[in-house]
Amino acid sequence: MPEYGYFLAAEEHDPAALIEQARMAEQAGFQALWISDHYHPWNDEQGQSAFVWSVIGALSQAVSLPVETAVTCPTVRIxxxxxAQAAATSAVLTEGRFRLGVGTGEALNEHILGDRWPPVRVRLEMLEEAVEVMRRLFTGEEVSHHGKHYTVENARLYTVPDEPVPIDISAFGPKALSLASRVGDGFITMTPDQEMVTRFREGGGGTKPVSGGTKVCYGTDRDACVRTVHRLWYNELLPGEMGQVLPSPRHFEQLHELVTEDMVREKVVCGDDVDQHVSTLRAFADAGFDRVYVNQIGPDQRGFFDFYRTKVLPQLAG
Known part of the structure; x- marks a missing residue:
């Protein structure tokens, strides 16, 4: 049976709200936390995007749950x-309960310093080299590295956890999945795709953890929930590679009309149908996932946690 965690959306909520949601998640019976790492929200309606490492420091003192970034791009902006220093410090603060989720990122967050946004082949190269650099630094030894994309000279992390920080790799396509299988300590994706889980495990991932996430909108008025999702998170339903290549929130806003409320109603769990919430999360379990994270869209966070504590999580535990 998978562990079930809560996905903190740093694009939608300010730091104080995220900390309070983490506390409610722990009280409701969730077993772990994901937190997004963005420089910008996807659109101005979401309206937030705090520095994730400060929030993780606060989470380490507010709750005892494991924490993972979902996901950090370690290649361009930082x-x-x-x-590596940020992740090592987070692992020390959480007493070893931190995992670093990484991926190739989006232009939305990574191009802000004027760097060229490279094609996916180059981004995957950069990600693999970045993982190598971070793993060497997690040893606490002095590191010098002169690679194709990165240079490090006489760098040493003095504050490191007892065990190296696990690095899980996000993948949606076959090339990224191959990288996750070869070099990841785990695999992250956002759809309950059993074939991808099998390919990860057979490609070298073995028994390493597979984690997935989804978004829902709990509420007693389903139509109101649909409108909330359509207003805040329509970007989740945009097709193709737009999520990786569009450079600013206003560009995503220009595509809002491509997503209809009917599309939301069909694709996103909205409302208070217990069976629908349970079946959505069980789909990940059936596909072989080890950890499943769920995010509540919109302001009714306390209602969501009460609903999951009393009606959804007990069924998932059965």
């Missing part, structure tokens, strides 16, 4: 040597 050098992997700096992110």
């Amino acid at each position: 050098h992997p040597a700096v992110l």
Whole structure:
């Protein structure tokens, strides 16, 4: 049976709200936390995007749940040597309950310093080299590295956890999945795709953890929930590679009309049908996932946690 965790949406909520949601998640019986790592929200309606490492520091003191970024891009906006220090400190603060989820990222967050946004082949190369650099730094030894994409000279992390920080790799396509299988300590994806889980395990992932996430909108008025999702998270339903290549929230806003409320109604769990919430999460369990994270869209966070504590999580535990 998978562990069930809560997915903190740093694009939609300010730091104080995220900390309070983490407390409610622990009280409701969730077993772990994911937190997004963004420089920008996807659109101005979401309206937030705090520095994730500050929030993780606060989470380490507010709750006892494991925490993972879902996901950090360690390649363009922040050098992997700096992110290694942030991740190592987070692992120390959480007493070893931190995992670093990484991926190739989006132009939305990574191009802000004027760097060229490279094609996916190059981004995967950069990600693999970044993982190598961070793993060497997690040893606490002095590191010098002169690679194709990164240079590190005489760098040493003095504050490191007893065990190296696990690095899970996000993948949606076959090339990224191959990378996750070869070099990841785990695999992250957002759809309950059993074939991808099998390919990860057979490609070298073995018994390493597979984690997945989904978004829902709990509420007693299903139509109101649909409108909330359509207003805040329509970007989840945009087709193709737009999520990786569009450079600013306003570009996502220009595509809002491509997503209809009917599309939301069909694709996103909205409302208070217990069976629908349970079956959505069980789909990940049936596909072989080890950890499943769910995010509540919109302001009714307390209602969501009460609903999951009393009606959804007990069924998932059965």
